[in-house]
Amino acid sequence: MRWDWVRDHGDDILAATRQHVELTLIAVALGLLISFPLGLAARKWRRSAGPILGLTGVLFTIPSLALFALLVPFTGLSRTTAEIGLVGYTLLILVRNIVAGLDGVPDDVREAARGMGFRPRTQLLKVELPLALPVIVAGIRIATVTTIGLVTVTGLIGQGGLGAFIIDGINRDFRTPLVVGSVLSIALAVVADVALAGAARLLSPWAAPR
Amino acid sequence: MSVAADVVEWFTTAEHWRGDFGVPHRLAEHALMSAGALGVALLIGLPLGIWLGHRGRGGALAINVSNIGRAIPSLAILALVQQAIGLSGWPGFGARPALVALIALAVPPLVTNAYVGMRGVDRDVVEAARGMGMTGGELLWRVELPIALPLVMAGVRTAAVQVVATATLAAVTAWGGLGRFIVDGFGQRDNAQIVAGALLVGLLALVTEVGLGGLQRMVVSEGLRGGQRPVDEALKAA
Numbered sequence: 001m002r003w004d005w006v007r008d009h010g011d012d013i014l015a016a017t018r019q020h021v022e023l024t025l026i027a028v029a030l031g032l033l034i035s036f037p038l039g040l041a042a043r044k045w046r047r048s049a050g051p052i053l054g055l056t057g058v059l060f061t062i063p064s065l066a067l068f069a070l071l072v073p074f075t076g077l078s079r080t081t082a083e084i085g086l087v088g089y090t091l092l093i094l095v096r097n098i099v100a101g102l103d104g105v106p107d108d109v110r111e112a113a114r115g116m117g118f119r120p121r122t123q124l125l126k127v128e129l130p131l132a133l134p135v136i137v138a139g140i141r142i143a144t145v146t147t148i149g150l151v152t153v154t155g156l157i158g159q160g161g162l163g164a165f166i167i168d169g170i171n172r173d174f175r176t177p178l179v180v181g182s183v184l185s186i187a188l189a190v191v192a193d194v195a196l197a198g199a200a201r202l203l204s205p206w207a208a209p210r
Numbered sequence: 211m212s213v214a215a216d217v218v219e220w221f222t223t224a225e226h227w228r229g230d231f232g233v234p235h236r237l238a239e240h241a242l243m244s245a246g247a248l249g250v251a252l253l254i255g256l257p258l259g260i261w262l263g264h265r266g267r268g269g270a271l272a273i274n275v276s277n278i279g280r281a282i283p284s285l286a287i288l289a290l291v292q293q294a295i296g297l298s299g300w301p302g303f304g305a306r307p308a309l310v311a312l313i314a315l316a317v318p319p320l321v322t323n324a325y326v327g328m329r330g331v332d333r334d335v336v337e338a339a340r341g342m343g344m345t346g347g348e349l350l351w352r353v354e355l356p357i358a359l360p361l362v363m364a365g366v367r368t369a370a371v372q373v374v375a376t377a378t379l380a381a382v383t384a385w386g387g388l389g390r391f392i393v394d395g396f397g398q399r400d401n402a403q404i405v406a407g408a409l410l411v412g413l414l415a416l417v418t419e420v421g422l423g424g425l426q427r428m429v430v431s432e433g434l435r436g437g438q439r440p441v442d443e444a445l446k447a448a
């Protein structure tokens with residue numbers, strides 16, 4: 001380890017970390033925006049569940065480098081290319097957990113809500129979604145941690161945040177940036193995971209901590 | 211449109227199908243490397259996960275190993291292993307660190323899914339089997355394992371697809387395989403080669419997933435089919 005390199009590149013490391021967080025946040029936020037209607041559709045029209053999960057499953061199966069590579073001729077070595085790929089990978093995890101979370105709401109609770117005069121939309125927002133929250137957040141945690149790892153791969157298309165250090169380290173056979181990029185990426189994933197777990201606990205105080 | 215035409219031309223150029231840099235050789239490299247890594251990982255991960263699940267021990271370890279594995283970017287594992295053990299040595303230049311990294315990536319999902327599958331076996335069923343006078347071994351092989359098989363197989367699928375995907379990234383560090391086309395295409399700004407490589411890799415991953423899905427349907431007992439895809443349970447557990 002060359003600690004002088006770390007000291008000299010403090011600003012670069014900070015900027016790369018910020019970019020890494022930005023790429024991840026945008027991907028997970030857009031992923032959620034797309035997954036919610038998909039998850040609700042899969043529940044409302046049971047026939048659409050197969051195609052929705054199948055399609056997001058195919059997307060999830062395609063190796064990250066291949067997906068980014070397929071987009072490059074159309075969207076170039078750009079942030080758009082990175083985000084399309086990153087969002088694509090969050091969909092299966094998020095949709096699956098949204099569906100599983102809503103499916104997990106007991107029928108008795110639904111009956112009670114209807115008995116109290118909730119309209120379907122209010123019932124979804126005030127009763128079902130809060131109860132499904134722990135499972136949905138579990139999905140968000142997995143999607144976030146996965147995305148943080150995948151962002152490093154977008155370094156190959158000129159994005160990548162901390163991944164740029166890993167790739168620089170590989171190309172120059174120089175261990176210091178490689179280790180810095182890897183360790184900080186892992187640290188980001190752990191911090192995000194713990195923070196989301198904490199947020200879930202705050203948002204659903206009735207769910208007893210396991 | 212021109213990209214599509216270029217890609218078709220790339221695939222129909224005879225030169226791209228010959229020799230050590232041709233599609234058949236790269237595909238064979240990729241498939242062999244993936245199969246080898248998955249094979250070793252199966253030998254390590256399945257007995258470990260199944261045994262831990264059978265004995266009901268080490269749950270925190272078995273579950274968390276996957277969470278930790280997910281937090282480490284595969285590109286970082288490839289690069290770090292390469293730094294640690296060097297490029298040369300059996301089974302070929304650049305292949306050794308790739309193989310070690312792929313094995314390390316494939317083991318966690320195998321352990322976790324096997325463990326969760328074994329623990330998920332209904333306790334009443336286990337009690338009934340014991341009441342029938344089954345020994346520990348019989349219980350494991352004839353009751354627990356068949357019931358856990360959907361989840362075990364889900365772990366195998368996850369691991370296999372991840373290995374195929376990460377073997378692609380090994381082209382970034384130093385190795386061959388189908389990822390070579392993509393990485394070299396980036397280097398040469400050759401979009402046709404990039405897309406051709408991406409299509410080949412994507413196809414191999416899908417064939418792996420679908421093929422193992424077929425295998426799963428063959429080996430899982432008829433009474434246990436249907437319902438949610440078992441990996442859902444693992445996701446919720448995580």
